[in-house]
């Protein structure tokens with residue numbers, strides 16, 4: 001008899017830890033680690049996941065007292081190492097074990113079970129995602145001597161079509177009426193063979209010229225150094241990390257491709273993470289053109305069926321390179337030699353629902369557990385990664401930074417001009433585009449090239465700003481920017497809770513607290529308005545393509561817009577953050593940033609870092625080919641270090657000031673920051689829970705150096721959908737086990753009375 005440890009997935013209860021069950025002999029071949037099983041638990045059936053099996057009964061239990069596993073519901077989806085990783089995630093991010101295990105399951109797998117009759121076997125109520133088979137027809141040898149009857153024109157057409165190669169019967173039927181019966185007739189005569197093949201969904205195609213990845217003749221010196229460092233880390237096989245710190249257009253993708261080639265040559269596979277939004281045909285195409293069918297692609301814009309097929313390619317060992325969004329980390333690739341995270345600074349690597357993990361941290365742990373290397377790439381690495389490289393190691397792994405300061409083939413970084421918009425306003429400029437940007441756009445059109453215009457939408461209309469002096473009202477007590485609440489006509493401070501009534505422009509009572517101007521207005525213009533103004537400014541033969549949440553909603557829309565931009569002779573691409581990264585169009589010679597500073601005033605300690613990252617990334621879209629590029633950054637805060645750093649292509653201008661400030665105030669990367677959010681319908685309950693939680697955390701933390709508990713206070717978004725939201729922030733030393741401590745505090749609450757609690761370790765969203 002063997003025994004299995006099973007983690008139960010019972011939605012309404014949080015049971016931590018695994019329970020022991022016996023494996024009946026008839027199920028012995030099916031009950032493996034990673035399998036989904038049905039067991040009985042307190043007199044009803046429950047779904048669970050096997051996380052370990054053992055030949056000996058658990059200590060202290062008599063074998064006849066152990067309940068048997070009743071049924072196997074789904075085959076193994078993960079192995080022992082993955083099970084251990086899930087346990088690590090649960091502890092590190094203070095979530096339940098089933099929450100940590102679910103990302104590893106097959107796409108579409110659900111927790112609910114049903115059965116058709118009282119004694120029928122139970123089945124999972126999965127989304128319809130399982131494998132799909134297609135019937136393929138092909139000519140048999142006998143076709144060479146076969147002459148269809150004169151009346152059999154359909155048979156003739158089918159044979160004709162199949163001479164080009166095998167085809168799906170459904171496809172034949174679409175072009176030849178009655179093809180299916182002709183195929184059956186021909187099959188009976190032995191002229192055609194029909195076979196069932198697994199259909200694989202989700203292998204999208206593109207016409208984008210830049211989606212191919214022709215192998216360059218030689219790598220640059222920077223690329224060679226980066227590749228050597230990654231190879232060395234892979235050979236060391238203990239989870240060492242290499243940060244590829246390469247300027248925009250320096251050829252990081254080529255480094256990844258070469259490193260993966262080396263990994264494959266040694267019989268190991270690779271996981272490649274790219275931000276969801278840049279998982280476009282362009283990026284995927286580069287990997288496919290180098291590795292063909294050995295690539296599986298996983299992201300959320302695929303249908304469940306498509307994701308299932310791609311996932312199954314990995315599990316069945318047919319694909320060894322997985323390219324995907326952060327969840328690709330959980331793909332069933334057993335023999336991982338290399339993990340790559342492109343644009344590692346991206347905030348989207350942090351998941352905002354349970355499990356609230358950060359892909360960089362999970363990848364580091366996975367690399368350690370699998371004896372693989374982790375390569376992080378960015379033109380604007382996160383302060384966390386830079387700091388770990390300075391220290392040389394983190395959590396037992398070596399962190400090495402390799403610089404790639406040059407673009408290959410002699411192309412140079414673009415010239416950057418910062419335009420002070422307050423000055424433009426004082427000079428009478430009231431439009432969306434400053435004088436210098438208008439001139440640059442006209443010159444670009446004359447040269448018949450392409451331009452990219454970024455409209456920053458984050459932080460939009462969250463605060464008031466004076467158009468004349470650029471001032472943003474701040475709290476006199478906390479020096480955080482005041483948030484504007486349009487409905488209540490009020491400015492509020494989210495650190496101390498104070499608020500002031502105010503009316504924004506065009507109300508006649510408006511007045512800037514700094515200069516008295518009446519142009520104190522909510523901040524922002526929409527992409528639609530930019531598009532309209534552009535059309536008025538430029539000749540009609542210039543194509544204007546708008547890319548934002550509205551125009552990219554439809555499936556494949558993102559790709560079609562880029563293909564249009566690619567195919568155009570002279571065009572302007574206007575878009576939100578989604579256009580800032582990854583795009584590689586050599587004809588783009590102008591990049592304009594309409595409003596560089598909307599994020600700077602957000603009550604978020606990473607606001608400046610995010611602004612710098614975004615500007616540097618979008619600037620990097622210019623001049624990637626032979627022609628030099630130009631960048632125009634419009635801002636009301638021309639002296640901010642982020643602007644100056646981008647203008648001079650010198651990160652240290654921003655970095656030194658920023659690191660000093662973070663060290664001073666004890667923010668990451670010099671500490672860990674956890675945000676505990678409590679929300680619910682009753683404000684009283686929410687307050688009671690946050691107060692108890694704050695007291696519990698303070699009691700545990702005591703006066704331990706490096707720990708600090710802030711709050712409780714209202715969240716920036718204090719009310720969402722009629723629910724009150726309060727939070728508590730906890731700062732801890734970088735090596736502290738924050739998740740375990742906060743998890744225990746939450747578990748020890750005396751009551752949670754209709755409140756929801758989210759423990760967000762290493763939080764990115766402070767709102």
Ligand SMILES: Nc1ncnc2c1ncn2[C@@H]1O[C@H](COP(=O)(O)OP(=O)(O)OP(=O)(O)O)[C@@H](O)[C@H]1O
Nearest residue numbers: 216218219220248249250251252253254408582620
């Ligand atoms: N060694 C090389 N020789 C010539 N061309 C190269 C070489 N390496 C890369 N390239 C080309 O340089 C261009 C930029 O490369 P890539 O897109 O990989 O840059 P990147 O570093 O990822 O940039 P970004 O961070 O801005 O997205 C691509 O068109 C690529 O084909």
Ligand SMILES: [Zn+2]
Nearest residue numbers: 475478493496
């Ligand atoms: Zn205040």
